[in-house]
Amino acid sequence: MKILVCISNVPDTTAKVSFNDNNTKFNSAGVQFIINPYDEVALTKALEIAEQNAGSTVTVINVGLSDAEPSIRKALAIGANDAVRINAEPIDAFFVAEQIAKYAKDNGFDLIFTGRESIDYNGGLVGNIVAEMLEMPSINLITSIQIDSNNATMERDIDGGKEKLSCALPLVVSAQQELAEPRIPNMRGIMAARTKPLTVIEPSTVNASTPTINFELPKPKAGVKLIPAEQAEQLIDLLHNEARVI
Amino acid sequence: MIVVFAENINGNFKKSTLEAVSYAANLAQSNSTSCVAVVLGNTDDSKNAELGKYGADKVVSIKSDKLNEFRAESYATAIASVASQQNATIIVLSNTSSGKSISGRIAAKLNAGVVSGVVSLPNTSNGFVVRKTVFSGKAFADVNITTPIKILAITPNTFDVKEFGKTASVENVEVTFNEKDFATTIENVSRVTGKISLTEAELVVSGGRGMKGPENWGIIEELASVLGAATACSKPVSDMDWRPHSEHVGQTGITIKPNLYIAIGISGAIQHLAGVSSSKVIVAINKDPEAPFFKAADYGIVGDAFDVLPKILEAAKKLKSATA
Ligand SMILES: Cc1cc2nc3c(=O)[nH]c(=O)nc-3n(C[C@H](O)[C@H](O)[C@H](O)COP(=O)(O)OP(=O)(O)OC[C@H]3O[C@@H](n4cnc5c(N)ncnc54)[C@H](O)[C@@H]3O)c2cc1C
Numbered sequence: 183m184k185i186l187v188c189i190s191n192v193p194d195t196t197a198k199v200s201f202n203d204n205n206t207k208f209n210s211a212g213v214q215f216i217i218n219p220y221d222e223v224a225l226t227k228a229l230e231i232a233e234q235n236a237g238s239t240v241t242v243i244n245v246g247l248s249d250a251e252p253s254i255r256k257a258l259a260i261g262a263n264d265a266v267r268i269n270a271e272p273i274d275a276f277f278v279a280e281q282i283a284k285y286a287k288d289n290g291f292d293l294i295f296t297g298r299e300s301i302d303y304n305g306g307l308v309g310n311i312v313a314e315m316l317e318m319p320s321i322n323l324i325t326s327i328q329i330d331s332n333n334a335t336m337e338r339d340i341d342g343g344k345e346k347l348s349c350a351l352p353l354v355v356s357a358q359q360e361l362a363e364p365r366i367p368n369m370r371g372i373m374a375a376r377t378k379p380l381t382v383i384e385p386s387t388v389n390a391s392t393p394t395i396n397f398e399l400p401k402p403k404a405g406v407k408l409i410p411a412e413q414a415e416q417l418i419d420l421l422h423n424e425a426r427v428i
Numbered sequence: 429m430i431v432v433f434a435e436n437i438n439g440n441f442k443k444s445t446l447e448a449v450s451y452a453a454n455l456a457q458s459n460s461t462s463c464v465a466v467v468l469g470n471t472d473d474s475k476n477a478e479l480g481k482y483g484a485d486k487v488v489s490i491k492s493d494k495l496n497e498f499r500a501e502s503y504a505t506a507i508a509s510v511a512s513q514q515n516a517t518i519i520v521l522s523n524t525s526s527g528k529s530i531s532g533r534i535a536a537k538l539n540a541g542v543v544s545g546v547v548s549l550p551n552t553s554n555g556f557v558v559r560k561t562v563f564s565g566k567a568f569a570d571v572n573i574t575t576p577i578k579i580l581a582i583t584p585n586t587f588d589v590k591e592f593g594k595t596a597s598v599e600n601v602e603v604t605f606n607e608k609d610f611a612t613t614i615e616n617v618s619r620v621t622g623k624i625s626l627t628e629a630e631l632v633v634s635g636g637r638g639m640k641g642p643e644n645w646g647i648i649e650e651l652a653s654v655l656g657a658a659t660a661c662s663k664p665v666s667d668m669d670w671r672p673h674s675e676h677v678g679q680t681g682i683t684i685k686p687n688l689y690i691a692i693g694i695s696g697a698i699q700h701l702a703g704v705s706s707s708k709v710i711v712a713i714n715k716d717p718e719a720p721f722f723k724a725a726d727y728g729i730v731g732d733a734f735d736v737l738p739k740i741l742e743a744a745k746k747l748k749s750a751t752a
């Protein structure tokens with residue numbers, strides 16, 4: 183089985199978010215970049231599936247510039263067989279999806295994973311656009327997946343509940359947090375990753391359909407109003423009469 | 429024309445759907461065009477017509493047993509077809525779990541620019557600019573959609589349900605599907621009933637590791653039930669299986685935007701705040717006066733949750749019996 187995992191290179195979850203160039207660019211000074219946490223979950227699940235199905239390979243793909251390579255190498259250290267980087271700034275979801283779909287079409291995969299969403303742009307769109315372009319079904323927010331020869335059985339989160347469904351491969355799925363417990367690369371993996379193939383491909387030209395023109399930070403809170411613990415019951419009165427939310 | 433996807437669950441429209449219809453009706457008004465709501469599955473047309481109340485001029489209903497089950501593929505085909513038939517320039521949907529599954533597919537079908545997590549009406553003074561949340565609520569981005577057809581997936585609990593008081597006509601149409609649109613087999617759908625879903629809840633009571641163990645959640649559930657709130661928790665709490673994963677809020681959990689978020693025994697780590705900081709009013713209850721949550725809160729109580737909660741519960745009960 184050939185599995186493709188789409189990975190995005192994002193600021194660490196503790197990163198302080200600020201912008202420069204007149205609020206048009208994310209300020210990456212001093213910020214550590216990581217594999218998008220959901221993509222790491224997806225990668226782990228992909229590796230588990232590959233281990234259970236002899237002869238399988240896991241390829242990771244990233245649309246990004248060379249600064250994404252530490253994250254790509256980490257994915258190889260975790261266990262992916264090879265990696266592809268489409269050498270372009272990921273300008274929007276449609277652009278990224280178009281690049282991935284093209285690569286996937288040329289190379290034929292049975293299963294394509296994305297994370298639920300990237301934690302920087304929060305789009306959650308790439309997988310579904312890729313699926314449509316490849317005319318494959320797409321199952322979002324999966325919390326479990328079992329592959330039985332050519333068929334996948336999955337559970338996924340829906341609003342206010344869960345759904346169990348099955349579908350023949352090929353298929354595009356997006357990983358919810360509890361799909362797998364991310365693996366930490368070991369020394370052997372890190373050594374091996376150095377010599378695993380990382381192919382760099384130039385992008386096909388697509389115009390951004392949704393360029394970001396500017397960023398803004400939310401306004402800071404006015405400050406907390408403290409209520410003494412002994413008079414905690416006052417909270418209800420304040421929420422009712424002052425904040426008017428209950 | 430503005431087309432809005434009016435999601436139904438067993439024929440009923442959720443609040444997030446009505447928000448999307450009102451949002452679309454607003455857009456239609458400012459563009460001097462009309463608002464068409466798409467309803468999929470075997471539904472009741474008298475009920476569908478009620479969408480007029482929230483701003484739909486017309487309801488397009490596609491009735492089919494197969495559409496009683498949600499599939500991203502068939503839903504995207506149906507909505508894209510209606511959008512084409514109606515010459516839609518803007519397609520609106522709510523960024524719910526279903527909305528998230530279909531917006532990208534419709535975008536690819538129609539070559540449309542798509543933005544998810546929209547929190548503003550478009551500003552058309554220079555292009556077509558909408559605001560969305562990024563960095564899990566830590567910032568906003570203003571995005572210009574440059575394609576002729578635009579898709580907006582709006583954040584639930586952001587826009588008001590407005591009463592337009594129109595009467596909507598209902599038109600039953602048929603759409604040609606592809607066999608591939610029904611490739612998945614839905615085996616089982618289970619929805620928690622009688623409980624308020626977290627993404628739609630206006631009030632949320634949430635507990636963290638400071639609650640010490642699952643056996644102490646009784647008072648959180650009781651407070652939530654008295655207030656009519658949903659319950660949530662921090663990540664370690666669901667990781668330790670004190671609470672179900674579906675309650676986990678934050679950067680890697682559910683992002684919520686209620687009117688009131690009460691955080692009990694939660695430190696306020698940046699990843700937790702990311703998912704809840706858009707809440708209108710935040711209450712932090714924590715025994716540590718240095719807990720970061722106090723910096724993000726509107727009201728705070730420095731104290732032991734086990735002393736403080738009974739007082740709050742008592743007062744909430746009093747208020748509810750007084751206003752009942
Ligand atoms: C990649 C990544 C993603 C993450 N995503 C999320 C996420 O989505 N959501 C999330 O919640 N976390 C997330 N985290 C974890 C986050 O960093 C924190 O560890 C977590 O939010 C802490 O949970 P907590 O506040 O419940 O527990 P703690 O940090 O242990 O805090 C417990 C709090 O309870 C207080 N307390 C203790 N006893 C009492 C008492 N009797 N009465 C009152 N107060 C008391 C303490 O003072 C303390 O502030 C993520 C972390 C990483 C690295």
